[in-house]
Amino acid sequence: MPKSEKIKVQVYESDLRMTPVIPYLKDTLLHIRFAYEKSKLDIVGANKNTWFGRLWNILNPLLLSIVYWFLVVVLFGGGKSMFDEEGLKVLTHMVAGLFLYSLPGGAIASGSLSIIQGGQFILNTRIPRIILPISALITSILVFPPSMLVYMGFHALGGYSFTPYMLWGFPIILIISLNALGLTLMAATGTVYFRDIASFLPYVIRIWLYLTPIIYLYDQYPPGMEWALYINPLGTLFASWQQILFKGTHPDLSFMLAGLGWTTFSLIVGVRLFLRKEREFAVRI
DSSP states (O other): OOTTOOOOOOOOOOOOSOOOHHHHHHHHHHTHHHHHHHHHHHHHHHTTTOSSGGGHHHHHHHHHHHHHHHIIIIITTTSOOSSSHHHHHHHHHHHHHHHHHHHHHHHHHHHTTHHHHTHHHHHHOOSOTTHHHHHHHHHHHHTSHHHHHHHHHHHHHTTOOOOGGGGGHHHHHHHHHHHHHHHHHHHHHHHHHOTTHHHHHHHHHHHHHHHSTTSSOGGGSOTTOTHHHHTSTTHHHHHHHHIIIIIOSOOOHHHHHHHHHHHHHHHHHHHHHHHHHGGGHHHHO
């Protein structure tokens, strides 16, 4: 090789500049259809070789509700009847909470792996990479409505009335979904750099369940501990969920404002972190 000939070596350098947000979001909106179609395929593939198929999306939180129901009413309730009025109300509370919790919990759990498992899309297509965690959220949203139809039967079984205040459920679910998107973006980005996050996350999601008013009512917090609702990103939103279902009233303004605050924070942090780091994904997955 002649001495004058130089060998060019391409070295990857991390670009610390963040992708421009507005053009990126416009491009993302153009690919939402792709995210939706991918979500439908993921739903079909998730239960492809099972007998109950998509029913598992309802059975998983329902069976978990029954387990907690037995523990709370029978074991920790001094042997009370599971099928009296109080016992059925406890079951209704748990079904309502666990069905709703399956939406953010499922989105965060599957979305945390979306970049790692979506290597072929990242390397071979020009779609915005944020589409992958968005698709995980859409999957959780698509499997959620049947759960709510089943819950309506439990709502009646628990002796609760159907009131117009239940329509507040739509904005509550929307805010929880957006909150989950921000948290999913953080988890997806973090997992690219620290694969152990995927192993720790199921435990975090389970502990978060216990810290959120899901298997108990929000007004069962010990006196002086009400602040715990406000430092939990989902705490006041699930408290609002319980108010419209079991109290027959509109959610407290402070609860909704706190939920909106946490959602805004998680979205800003999640989007900025994802856009700042996504240039490195292709060489790290």
